[in-house]
Amino acid sequence: MAEPDNLSDLEARALAELNACTDEAALRAWSAKYVGDKGALTAALKALGTLPKDQRPAYGQAVNRLKQTLLAAEEQKKAAVKEAELLASLNAAPLDVTLPGRPVSAGGLHVATKTMREIYAIFADMGFQVFRTREVEDDQSNFELLNMPPHHPARDMWDTFHTTTPGVLLRTHTSPGQIHVMRQFAPHPVRAVLPGMCYRHEAVSTRSEIQFEQVEGLAIGPNVAMADLKGTITAFARRLFGEDRQVRIRSSYFPFTEPSIEVDIDWPKDDPNADRLTKGTGWLEIMGAGMVHPTVLRNGGYDPEKVSGFAFGMGPQRITMLKYAIDDIRQFWKDDVRFLRQF
Numbered sequence: 602m603a604e605p606d607n608l609s610d611l612e613a614r615a616l617a618e619l620n621a622c623t624d625e626a627a628l629r630a631w632s633a634k635y636v637g638d639k640g641a642l643t644a645a646l647k648a649l650g651t652l653p654k655d656q657r658p659a660y661g662q663a664v665n666r667l668k669q670t671l672l673a674a675e676e677q678k679k680a681a682v683k684e685a686e687l688l689a690s691l692n693a694a695p696l697d698v699t700l701p702g703r704p705v706s707a708g709g710l711h712v713a714t715k716t717m718r719e720i721y722a723i724f725a726d727m728g729f730q731v732f733r734t735r736e737v738e739d740d741q742s743n744f745e746l747l748n749m750p751p752h753h754p755a756r757d758m759w760d761t762f763h764t765t766t767p768g769v770l771l772r773t774h775t776s777p778g779q780i781h782v783m784r785q786f787a788p789h790p791v792r793a794v795l796p797g798m799c800y801r802h803e804a805v806s807t808r809s810e811i812q813f814e815q816v817e818g819l820a821i822g823p824n825v826a827m828a829d830l831k832g833t834i835t836a837f838a839r840r841l842f843g844e845d846r847q848v849r850i851r852s853s854y855f856p857f858t859e860p861s862i863e864v865d866i867d868w869p870k871d872d873p874n875a876d877r878l879t880k881g882t883g884w885l886e887i888m889g890a891g892m893v894h895p896t897v898l899r900n901g902g903y904d905p906e907k908v909s910g911f912a913f914g915m916g917p918q919r920i921t922m923l924k925y926a927i928d929d930i931r932q933f934w935k936d937d938v939r940f941l942r943q944f
Protein backbone atom coordinates (compact mmCIF):
# COMPACT_ATOMS: atom_id res chain seq x y z
CA MET A 602 0.00 0.00 0.00
CA ALA A 603 2.65 2.44 1.06
CA GLU A 604 4.41 2.52 -2.28
CA PRO A 605 4.12 4.65 -5.41
CA ASP A 606 3.15 1.58 -7.43
CA ASN A 607 0.09 1.01 -5.30
CA LEU A 608 -0.95 4.53 -6.03
CA SER A 609 -1.23 3.85 -9.72
CA ASP A 610 -3.32 0.74 -8.94
CA LEU A 611 -5.52 2.90 -6.79
CA GLU A 612 -5.83 5.46 -9.57
CA ALA A 613 -6.81 2.83 -12.14
CA ARG A 614 -9.41 1.30 -9.82
CA ALA A 615 -10.86 4.64 -8.81
CA LEU A 616 -11.18 5.89 -12.38
CA ALA A 617 -12.75 2.66 -13.56
CA GLU A 618 -15.34 2.76 -10.79
CA LEU A 619 -16.01 6.43 -11.41
CA ASN A 620 -16.62 5.67 -15.03
CA ALA A 621 -19.23 3.09 -14.08
CA CYS A 622 -21.28 5.59 -12.05
CA THR A 623 -24.55 6.49 -13.76
CA ASP A 624 -26.39 8.54 -11.15
CA GLU A 625 -25.78 10.97 -8.33
CA ALA A 626 -26.21 8.35 -5.60
CA ALA A 627 -23.42 6.23 -7.09
CA LEU A 628 -21.25 9.33 -7.37
CA ARG A 629 -21.75 10.12 -3.72
CA ALA A 630 -20.76 6.57 -2.72
CA TRP A 631 -17.68 6.77 -4.95
CA SER A 632 -16.68 10.08 -3.44
CA ALA A 633 -16.89 8.68 0.10
CA LYS A 634 -14.87 5.64 -0.86
CA TYR A 635 -12.00 7.48 -2.55
CA VAL A 636 -11.75 11.20 -1.83
CA GLY A 637 -13.79 11.55 1.36
CA ASP A 638 -12.30 12.02 4.83
CA LYS A 639 -12.41 8.29 5.48
CA GLY A 640 -11.56 7.33 1.90
CA ALA A 641 -8.67 5.55 0.26
CA LEU A 642 -6.67 8.73 -0.38
CA THR A 643 -6.70 9.66 3.28
CA ALA A 644 -5.55 6.16 4.12
CA ALA A 645 -2.77 6.43 1.52
CA LEU A 646 -1.60 9.68 3.06
CA LYS A 647 -1.52 8.14 6.50
CA ALA A 648 0.85 5.49 5.16
CA LEU A 649 3.38 8.27 4.61
CA GLY A 650 4.64 7.85 8.17
CA THR A 651 5.67 4.24 7.56
CA LEU A 652 8.03 5.17 4.68
CA PRO A 653 11.74 5.86 5.07
CA LYS A 654 12.33 9.62 5.38
CA ASP A 655 13.91 10.10 1.95
CA GLN A 656 10.92 8.63 0.12
CA ARG A 657 8.33 10.69 1.91
CA PRO A 658 8.43 13.93 -0.20
CA ALA A 659 8.02 12.11 -3.51
CA TYR A 660 5.26 9.92 -2.13
CA GLY A 661 3.44 12.89 -0.63
CA GLN A 662 3.56 14.72 -3.95
CA ALA A 663 2.27 11.66 -5.76
CA VAL A 664 -0.71 11.36 -3.40
CA ASN A 665 -1.51 15.02 -3.91
CA ARG A 666 -1.32 14.72 -7.69
CA LEU A 667 -3.59 11.69 -7.52
CA LYS A 668 -6.03 13.65 -5.41
CA GLN A 669 -6.12 16.44 -8.01
CA THR A 670 -6.61 13.91 -10.78
CA LEU A 671 -9.46 12.18 -9.00
CA LEU A 672 -11.20 15.44 -8.02
CA ALA A 673 -11.01 16.74 -11.58
CA ALA A 674 -12.34 13.44 -12.95
CA GLU A 675 -15.15 13.53 -10.39
CA GLU A 676 -16.16 17.06 -11.46
CA GLN A 677 -16.31 16.00 -15.09
CA LYS A 678 -18.31 12.92 -14.29
CA LYS A 679 -20.74 14.89 -12.14
CA ALA A 680 -21.43 17.29 -15.01
CA ALA A 681 -21.90 14.38 -17.40
CA VAL A 682 -24.33 12.60 -15.05
CA LYS A 683 -26.30 15.78 -14.55
CA GLU A 684 -26.55 16.33 -18.26
CA ALA A 685 -27.64 12.72 -18.80
CA GLU A 686 -30.29 12.99 -16.09
CA LEU A 687 -31.64 16.20 -17.59
CA LEU A 688 -31.77 14.61 -21.01
CA ALA A 689 -33.57 11.59 -19.58
CA SER A 690 -36.18 13.74 -17.86
CA LEU A 691 -36.71 15.78 -21.00
CA ASN A 692 -37.24 12.65 -23.02
CA ALA A 693 -39.53 11.12 -20.43
CA ALA A 694 -41.91 14.14 -20.37
CA PRO A 695 -41.20 16.21 -23.41
CA LEU A 696 -41.90 19.92 -22.96
CA ASP A 697 -44.41 21.18 -25.49
CA VAL A 698 -43.14 24.66 -26.23
CA THR A 699 -46.02 25.29 -28.63
CA LEU A 700 -48.57 25.47 -25.77
CA PRO A 701 -49.81 29.04 -25.34
CA GLY A 702 -48.55 30.64 -22.12
CA ARG A 703 -50.87 31.24 -19.19
CA PRO A 704 -51.91 34.89 -19.19
CA VAL A 705 -50.89 36.84 -16.09
CA SER A 706 -54.08 38.43 -14.83
CA ALA A 707 -53.45 42.02 -13.90
CA GLY A 708 -55.57 43.61 -11.20
CA GLY A 709 -56.92 47.13 -11.38
CA LEU A 710 -58.25 49.85 -9.16
CA HIS A 711 -61.86 49.65 -8.05
CA VAL A 712 -64.00 52.13 -9.94
CA ALA A 713 -64.89 53.91 -6.66
CA THR A 714 -61.18 54.24 -5.82
CA LYS A 715 -60.62 55.77 -9.24
CA THR A 716 -63.27 58.39 -8.61
CA MET A 717 -61.86 59.13 -5.14
CA ARG A 718 -58.40 59.65 -6.61
CA GLU A 719 -59.78 61.88 -9.34
CA ILE A 720 -61.51 63.96 -6.67
CA TYR A 721 -58.31 64.23 -4.56
CA ALA A 722 -56.35 65.32 -7.63
CA ILE A 723 -58.81 68.06 -8.54
CA PHE A 724 -58.88 69.43 -5.00
CA ALA A 725 -55.11 69.05 -4.63
CA ASP A 726 -54.75 71.42 -7.59
CA MET A 727 -56.80 73.91 -5.60
CA GLY A 728 -54.60 73.53 -2.52
CA PHE A 729 -56.63 71.01 -0.49
CA GLN A 730 -54.75 68.31 1.43
CA VAL A 731 -56.21 64.84 2.05
CA PHE A 732 -56.93 64.35 5.76
CA ARG A 733 -58.09 60.96 7.04
CA THR A 734 -60.07 60.51 10.23
CA ARG A 735 -61.51 57.51 12.03
CA GLU A 736 -64.67 55.62 11.11
CA VAL A 737 -65.62 54.94 14.73
CA GLU A 738 -66.69 58.17 16.37
CA ASP A 739 -68.44 59.32 19.49
CA ASP A 740 -71.76 61.10 19.78
CA GLN A 741 -69.92 64.36 20.47
CA SER A 742 -68.05 64.67 17.19
CA ASN A 743 -70.65 62.95 14.99
CA PHE A 744 -73.46 65.17 16.33
CA GLU A 745 -72.98 67.50 19.30
CA LEU A 746 -69.93 69.45 18.15
CA LEU A 747 -71.61 69.79 14.75
CA ASN A 748 -74.35 71.77 16.42
CA MET A 749 -76.75 68.90 17.05
CA PRO A 750 -77.35 68.53 20.79
CA PRO A 751 -79.05 65.33 22.04
CA HIS A 752 -82.63 65.06 20.76
CA HIS A 753 -82.04 67.64 18.02
CA PRO A 754 -84.58 66.77 15.30
CA ALA A 755 -81.94 67.03 12.58
CA ARG A 756 -80.42 63.82 13.93
CA ASP A 757 -83.28 62.05 12.19
CA MET A 758 -81.46 62.60 8.88
CA TRP A 759 -79.00 59.87 9.92
CA ASP A 760 -80.06 56.41 11.06
CA THR A 761 -77.12 55.50 13.21
CA PHE A 762 -75.33 52.24 14.04
CA HIS A 763 -74.41 52.34 17.73
CA THR A 764 -71.81 50.08 19.31
CA THR A 765 -72.40 48.33 22.63
CA THR A 766 -70.26 51.01 24.27
CA PRO A 767 -72.64 53.89 25.04
CA GLY A 768 -71.90 56.99 22.95
CA VAL A 769 -69.58 55.15 20.54
CA LEU A 770 -70.94 54.80 17.02
CA LEU A 771 -70.04 54.26 13.38
CA ARG A 772 -69.87 57.68 11.79
CA THR A 773 -72.90 58.51 9.69
CA HIS A 774 -71.02 61.09 7.63
CA THR A 775 -67.49 62.47 7.24
CA SER A 776 -68.48 65.79 8.82
CA PRO A 777 -67.03 64.88 12.28
CA GLY A 778 -63.68 64.96 10.48
CA GLN A 779 -64.19 68.74 10.28
CA ILE A 780 -63.85 68.94 14.05
CA HIS A 781 -60.65 66.87 13.99
CA VAL A 782 -59.02 68.96 11.25
CA MET A 783 -59.98 72.22 12.90
CA ARG A 784 -58.62 71.15 16.28
CA GLN A 785 -55.36 70.18 14.63
CA PHE A 786 -54.91 73.39 12.62
CA ALA A 787 -56.64 76.16 14.61
CA PRO A 788 -55.98 79.07 14.60
CA HIS A 789 -54.28 78.74 11.19
CA PRO A 790 -56.06 78.68 7.83
CA VAL A 791 -56.65 75.21 6.42
CA ARG A 792 -57.93 73.58 3.25
CA ALA A 793 -58.62 69.86 3.37
CA VAL A 794 -60.69 67.07 1.87
CA LEU A 795 -61.74 64.26 4.21
CA PRO A 796 -62.54 61.01 2.46
CA GLY A 797 -63.78 57.82 4.00
CA MET A 798 -66.37 55.20 4.76
CA CYS A 799 -69.65 56.10 6.47
CA TYR A 800 -72.39 53.84 7.83
CA ARG A 801 -76.14 54.22 8.07
CA HIS A 802 -78.87 51.85 9.12
CA GLU A 803 -80.80 52.03 5.87
CA ALA A 804 -82.92 49.63 3.89
CA VAL A 805 -80.54 48.43 1.17
CA SER A 806 -81.81 49.20 -2.33
CA THR A 807 -80.46 50.10 -5.76
CA ARG A 808 -79.94 53.64 -4.46
CA SER A 809 -78.86 53.19 -0.84
CA GLU A 810 -76.41 51.01 1.01
CA ILE A 811 -75.55 50.68 4.70
CA GLN A 812 -71.96 51.63 3.95
CA PHE A 813 -70.70 54.17 1.44
CA GLU A 814 -67.91 56.66 1.02
CA GLN A 815 -68.10 60.39 1.39
CA VAL A 816 -65.67 63.16 0.60
CA GLU A 817 -65.97 66.13 2.90
CA GLY A 818 -64.31 69.44 2.11
CA LEU A 819 -63.34 72.23 4.46
CA ALA A 820 -61.68 75.61 3.91
CA ILE A 821 -61.12 78.06 6.76
CA GLY A 822 -59.34 81.38 6.81
CA PRO A 823 -59.82 85.14 7.00
CA ASN A 824 -62.53 86.34 4.60
CA VAL A 825 -63.52 82.97 3.15
CA ALA A 826 -66.85 83.75 1.49
CA MET A 827 -69.81 82.08 -0.20
CA ALA A 828 -68.32 83.22 -3.51
CA ASP A 829 -65.26 81.05 -2.78
CA LEU A 830 -67.50 78.07 -2.14
CA LYS A 831 -69.38 78.63 -5.40
CA GLY A 832 -66.15 79.09 -7.36
CA THR A 833 -64.55 76.01 -5.85
CA ILE A 834 -67.57 73.78 -6.48
CA THR A 835 -68.04 75.04 -10.04
CA ALA A 836 -64.36 74.45 -10.85
CA PHE A 837 -64.62 70.98 -9.36
CA ALA A 838 -67.81 70.02 -11.20
CA ARG A 839 -66.43 71.19 -14.53
CA ARG A 840 -63.24 69.22 -14.15
CA LEU A 841 -65.05 66.06 -13.12
CA PHE A 842 -68.06 66.20 -15.44
CA GLY A 843 -66.97 68.42 -18.35
CA GLU A 844 -66.13 72.04 -19.14
CA ASP A 845 -69.63 73.15 -20.12
CA ARG A 846 -71.36 71.88 -16.96
CA GLN A 847 -73.76 74.35 -15.36
CA VAL A 848 -73.98 74.47 -11.57
CA ARG A 849 -77.17 75.36 -9.71
CA ILE A 850 -77.33 76.26 -6.05
CA ARG A 851 -80.45 75.78 -3.95
CA SER A 852 -80.91 76.84 -0.38
CA SER A 853 -81.11 74.01 2.14
CA TYR A 854 -80.61 73.19 5.81
CA PHE A 855 -77.83 71.48 7.72
CA PRO A 856 -77.25 72.18 11.42
CA PHE A 857 -73.50 72.68 10.91
CA THR A 858 -73.67 75.28 8.13
CA GLU A 859 -75.34 78.68 7.89
CA PRO A 860 -76.40 79.37 5.24
CA SER A 861 -76.70 75.84 3.87
CA ILE A 862 -77.03 74.91 0.22
CA GLU A 863 -77.46 71.95 -2.05
CA VAL A 864 -75.59 71.83 -5.32
CA ASP A 865 -76.99 70.48 -8.59
CA ILE A 866 -75.34 70.08 -11.97
CA ASP A 867 -77.19 70.10 -15.26
CA TRP A 868 -77.21 66.77 -17.05
CA PRO A 869 -76.48 66.53 -20.79
CA LYS A 870 -79.86 66.47 -22.56
CA ASP A 871 -78.57 64.13 -25.27
CA ASP A 872 -77.93 61.40 -22.67
CA PRO A 873 -80.79 58.88 -23.05
CA ASN A 874 -80.78 58.47 -19.24
CA ALA A 875 -81.15 62.20 -18.61
CA ASP A 876 -84.87 62.14 -17.99
CA ARG A 877 -84.77 59.22 -15.58
CA LEU A 878 -81.71 60.55 -13.69
CA THR A 879 -83.02 64.07 -13.29
CA LYS A 880 -86.68 63.11 -12.91
CA GLY A 881 -87.43 65.33 -15.84
CA THR A 882 -85.89 68.47 -14.32
CA GLY A 883 -82.54 68.42 -16.14
CA TRP A 884 -80.74 68.90 -12.80
CA LEU A 885 -79.02 66.45 -10.53
CA GLU A 886 -77.94 66.89 -6.93
CA ILE A 887 -74.26 66.19 -6.23
CA MET A 888 -73.56 67.58 -2.76
CA GLY A 889 -74.61 69.46 0.36
CA ALA A 890 -72.56 72.45 1.43
CA GLY A 891 -72.57 75.77 3.21
CA MET A 892 -70.70 78.30 5.32
CA VAL A 893 -69.39 76.69 8.51
CA HIS A 894 -71.68 77.60 11.44
CA PRO A 895 -70.01 79.93 13.99
CA THR A 896 -70.73 77.40 16.75
CA VAL A 897 -68.90 74.70 14.80
CA LEU A 898 -65.96 77.04 14.18
CA ARG A 899 -65.82 77.73 17.91
CA ASN A 900 -66.01 74.00 18.71
CA GLY A 901 -63.06 73.50 16.37
CA GLY A 902 -61.00 76.11 18.19
CA TYR A 903 -61.42 79.07 15.81
CA ASP A 904 -62.67 82.56 16.55
CA PRO A 905 -65.67 83.19 14.25
CA GLU A 906 -64.98 86.94 14.55
CA LYS A 907 -61.62 86.44 12.86
CA VAL A 908 -62.13 83.61 10.36
CA SER A 909 -64.88 82.08 8.29
CA GLY A 910 -65.08 78.87 6.31
CA PHE A 911 -67.02 76.76 3.89
CA ALA A 912 -67.71 73.03 3.93
CA PHE A 913 -69.23 70.51 1.56
CA GLY A 914 -69.97 66.81 1.55
CA MET A 915 -70.56 64.47 -1.36
CA GLY A 916 -70.94 60.78 -2.10
CA PRO A 917 -68.34 59.57 -4.59
CA GLN A 918 -70.33 56.36 -5.21
CA ARG A 919 -73.26 58.44 -6.38
CA ILE A 920 -70.94 60.52 -8.51
CA THR A 921 -69.41 57.36 -9.98
CA MET A 922 -72.88 56.06 -10.79
CA LEU A 923 -73.61 59.26 -12.67
CA LYS A 924 -70.32 59.25 -14.53
CA TYR A 925 -70.52 55.65 -15.70
CA ALA A 926 -74.32 55.17 -15.84
CA ILE A 927 -74.24 52.49 -13.12
CA ASP A 928 -77.81 51.76 -12.05
CA ASP A 929 -77.30 49.74 -8.84
CA ILE A 930 -75.24 50.98 -5.89
CA ARG A 931 -75.00 47.44 -4.51
CA GLN A 932 -72.55 46.61 -7.30
CA PHE A 933 -69.82 48.50 -5.46
CA TRP A 934 -69.48 45.88 -2.71
CA LYS A 935 -70.49 42.78 -4.63
CA ASP A 936 -66.96 41.97 -5.81
CA ASP A 937 -68.35 40.70 -9.09
CA VAL A 938 -65.40 40.80 -11.47
CA ARG A 939 -67.68 41.02 -14.48
CA PHE A 940 -68.80 44.38 -13.14
CA LEU A 941 -65.38 45.50 -11.89
CA ARG A 942 -63.57 44.64 -15.13
CA GLN A 943 -65.55 47.21 -17.09
CA PHE A 944 -63.70 50.16 -15.63
Ligand code: DAH
Nearest residue numbers: 774776889890891912913914
Ligand atom coordinates in the same frame (compact mmCIF):
# COMPACT_ATOMS: atom_id res chain seq x y z
N1 DAH B 1 -72.78 65.53 6.26
C1 DAH B 1 -73.86 65.73 5.33
C2 DAH B 1 -74.54 64.41 5.07
O1 DAH B 1 -73.99 63.40 5.30
C3 DAH B 1 -73.36 66.32 4.03
C4 DAH B 1 -72.90 67.70 4.18
C5 DAH B 1 -73.74 68.76 4.00
C6 DAH B 1 -71.58 67.96 4.52
C7 DAH B 1 -73.31 70.06 4.13
C8 DAH B 1 -71.14 69.27 4.65
C9 DAH B 1 -72.03 70.34 4.45
O2 DAH B 1 -69.89 69.57 4.97
O3 DAH B 1 -71.57 71.60 4.58
O4 DAH B 1 -75.65 64.39 4.64
